[in-house]
Amino acid sequence: MSAPAMILPRQAVATSAAGPAPAQPFRLAAGGLVDRTATLDFTFDGRRYTGHPGDTLASALLANGVRLVGRSFKYHRPRGILSSGPEEPNALVELRSGARREPNTRATMAELFAGLEARSQNRWPSLRFDLMGVNQLVAPILAAGFYYKTFMWPAAFWETVYEPLIRRAAGLGRAAGEPDPDHYEKATLHCDVLVTGAGPAGLMAALAAARAGARVVLCEEDVRLGGRLLAERRTLDGLPAPDWLRGVEAELRAMPDCRILTRTTVFGAFDGACGAVERVSDHLATPPEFQPRQRLWRIVAGRQVLAAGSIERPLVFGGNDRPGIMLAGAVRSYLNRFGVAAGRRAVVFTNNDDAACTVADLAAAGVAVAALVDMRREVSPEIRRIAEAAGASLLTDAAVTRVRGRTALRGVEVTDGAGRRHALDCDLLAMSGGWSPSLHLASHHGGKAAWNEARATFLPPEQLPPGMAVAGAANGDLLLAECLAAGARAGAAAAQATGFRPAPPATPSVDGESTASAPFWWVRGGRGKAFVDFQNDVGVEDVALANREGFRSVEHLKRYTTLGMATDQGKTSNANGVALLAELSGRTIAGTGTTTFRPPYTPVAIGALAGHHRGKAFRPVRRTPTHDWAAEQGAVFVEAGPWLRAQYFPRPGESDWLETVTREARTVREAVGLCDVTTLGKIDIQGPDAATFLERVYINTWKALPVGRARYGVMLREDGMVMDDGTTARLAEDRFVMTTTTVNAVRVSQHLEFCHQWLWPELDVQMISVTEQWAQIAVAGPRSRAVLERVVDAPFDIGNDAFPHMACAALTVCGGIKARLFRLSFSGEMAYEIAVPARFGDALARRLMEAGAPFGITPYGTEALGVLRIEKGHVAGNELTGQTTAADLGLGRMMSRKKDFIGRAMAQRPGLTDPARPVLVGLRPVDRAARLRGGAHLLPRGAESTAAHDQGYLTSVAFSPALGHWIGLGLLVRGRERMGEIVRAHDPVRGGDLEVEVVPPVFVDPEGARLHV
Amino acid sequence: MSDTALAARSPLAGLLRPGRQGARGDLPGVVVQERTGLQIVSLAARKGQEVPLMAAVRAAWGIDLPTTPRRVGDARLAFVWSGPSQWLAVATDWPGDLEAALRAHLGGLGSLTDQGDGRVVLRVRGPHARDALAKGMAIDLHPRAFQPGDVAATLAAHIGVQIWQLDEAPTYEMAAFRSTAGSLCDWIVAASAEYGVEIVEPG
Amino acid sequence: MRIACPFCGPRGSEEYTYLGDATVRRPEGDAPSEAWFAYVYLRDNPAGRHRELWYHGAGCRSWLVVERDMRSHDILSVAPARDMALARGRAA
């Protein structure tokens, strides 16, 4: 067989030190939209090739005669390129190397760039000699459901034998295993009309809407606008398609409120927005400086037109996965768009009229067409004419029943209706089973695609996502004239619905066309495995097996056989799989139905979903006003909710955190320390009904609190559990400032607004957060007053008589800075909290350190804060678990009986007043040298270590510098009745088990004398 | 006992250095500036006092308190809607204490709270300001949807912000909690990098 | 999902916090325990229209009563909770 005259080996253009790059023997001499003036070098499996700008990796490989590009998922069968678009199930390759190595890239979507490194996947040791190809020999055990059947027993084998074996033998590419060096972005786009797909329907929709003045976003997955027009030899308004497209694109680009996003896939229609990924730099070796690799768009559109086109269906026959067997439309795309002949001698195999275009286009390009094999008994005179003109023999009522060639197609055997067999040499088989609309986005809101018998295809559901219309091939229109008209109508309607007045759109005239087809899917009785789903290696016999075993629902079929799963989500296999199941189970296709399409339409990189928010920017960080000062002091920081707080301040010579924390806590007990407590939530509550409001949200009373005093308060949820605690100070008759715990600040604020706006709107009260307005620093310890006296402006008296425990006042410090002073203590020592406007927080900390230096002041962090409060038995987040009541925590007596408050009624129910509930106790190790572990479970002595004997757990533990041994707080069943009892602290996680004594929770100064000095 | 007053520290001290970042070229696509000299006081109407409160504001400063998300006033004093019957009074280089001035005129008609230290305010302007902001803000800033004088309380890079537009340059100002200043600036600088971003001296 | 705040305009659901059923009424303090139990725990889950409380925490800090079709997520109406509570108070 001689090469057709028009395919001329190209002269090698590019040369390099490594020698001349090979020519592109399958590149046509002319035609296509590639830039033949430039040549790009690339490698595939280490071999050097060339292509042109405008090529995809797939078109460049075909131009170079590379057919075998991968091995299949399960059986490691040789696979080639099936399609020319996003539906590609076979040609999945690994691109780039190192940290940018990316597996499972569709060669049909990867734009060629200079220096592209591509490798085949799923083969070992090499693509051509794949040892795992023996999987084909054991195919019977890899049939449908093999995961569920074969590897059932013994269970211990699963992790050690079966799973590693399967992972080696099956599966797709390898991830890079290194951090992604590129950055990604997320952004939001608003528009009146979103058009998905820039084929004929989408372009007309965008034109109609944009001409009416609507803000239009047009998303196209491809780098070029045009869709199928790029792949066909068509004329519109008398112009060749590329010329017509140029005019439309120019008009759209000239309109300021029309935004065109190419290389952008709309992957999901969600509630209120669509998600799209723009592959900003995927077509380059590395992203340009300051450009992301990909950008995730959230598109909020008033209306949207889905014009995503359609996907050609393969035909199901024995050996239909052989490299060289390709979709007929893809063959045209390679010819007309890329100037590449996918073979030298072709057979076209079809059930429809559309494939005749492939015959004509192949012939026009000089590729020999051995035969047009049509499954239909009758074909139109026009098709006969095309076949004749191409020199192809026309075989009707015929089917391919056998293919020859192992890693590449060498020929086919066709059986006609009379049973005659025809052996045909060919290296290319173009097949077409008709076209399925790309309606995925139309069913993302749960609407099921509906079978249309007349068009022999699934059509978009009646129940579309709100605001969506479907136009063109995505809606089952296959004639170009229909697509153009439907797109224009849909675009105009969308503009009208968003408040614009579109002119009636004119649609271009087109040349003649036909799309008649007959619903033939499957060739019975052929030789070899007939694949339905190429990517998952699901064949006819797998579907048949599933049917025999009773998996007759399409959803069951999918899970049992994996048909329609993985990265292509069944784009080429869905309709064939359903049709086959329908036939095998004796049902109609409509009655069999289809599986649900869910987002994403194509795979989306995790990086794109994260955008800017990775690493240190994973979530916003809140820094205290003294952060930089604390960092200068060598502080180690810890996350407390969204805040970064100083955890402890190590000093030179201290060997570990415990030594530092012990020193900090001891200094507070013996001298003085300071700690930034700005992060506690602060809420300014004003209005004539402020006190009434507090009475209703706190369990204790507030109306009688004098101005200039603070009080500890506890809040419940309505179910009776403690929500939060903190001190609230009365600044004026009608003004309070409430403090909340750091982590509950937002929740409490929301709760208070709920109470005010929804429960008691009649109250005259206003609230606003002032957490950030005031830098608040705790100064604690017996020398705290001495330090503060050096800071507070005269003549304010902070002595114990004038300013006793729980006093508060507005005053000035440091020569006129307005401040608020509170005498509050979390440590049990004499202590103050001083608040200044946040801009002065840093300077105040420095000033307090200077003023405190003569007294040995130390900064202390959250760890020492915790030690001091545990020594005092104060509850904190570890005890406020949402499962503890005020009574559990020893705060039951605070609950007023004279008023209603949130949680009062439910706190009185029997379950919450049960005396057998776990309550707060102190715990200390019997062996004083032993270390306690938080989370250890409390069990009676001598009881078996089982959940049945669990009586509580250690909530908080600390090494107490004051006592010289470890102490803990815990929740223990009937704890208050068990003082002095020895129980076990059992820690199965860390392997500890030791005896602890139940003691009152206040370890230091139980009378509180130190507060009042 | 006490001595000299304390030094104030910007929430962006050490975090936002003046100079050009990102893509080079003649003009920066985005210009970012920290606002200084601001006093901010929140104002919430007492129950049922909206009408007299609005009358008192009009009488004192000639400003009609906005009842929709708008900013009314000028660079010296403006009221920014921040919720139903709630506003932020934002003043630049106001002589004396803004809260005291408001209290003198508005007395028991509204609850006033000093907020000037609790916020960082960034001015963001330039031909690509919208593009950069769209990378973290989900609201529609297109001129058909958001114009000078418009205000929104929303999220920017997961951080709560109040944003208002000053002119058609466009120039925006964005107020966020002080503690988030670092994360907010990291984001806006990263989002602007592809257009070239100029950080100018605070002012 | 997008909810049109009556004050701020349409915003994505990330700006809101969901609380739940807006049809339950908090009982009086001395109501029997059954009433409290119903208020705190018992919830209808209608396949259709439902009224729920949402909080526009990242916006104007308003609590809203959102009427939503639980099957389609269609939002049928949004009203300030405070206005509805005041109206309820007047009606009572």
Ligand SMILES: [Zn+2]
């Ligand atoms: Zn709102």
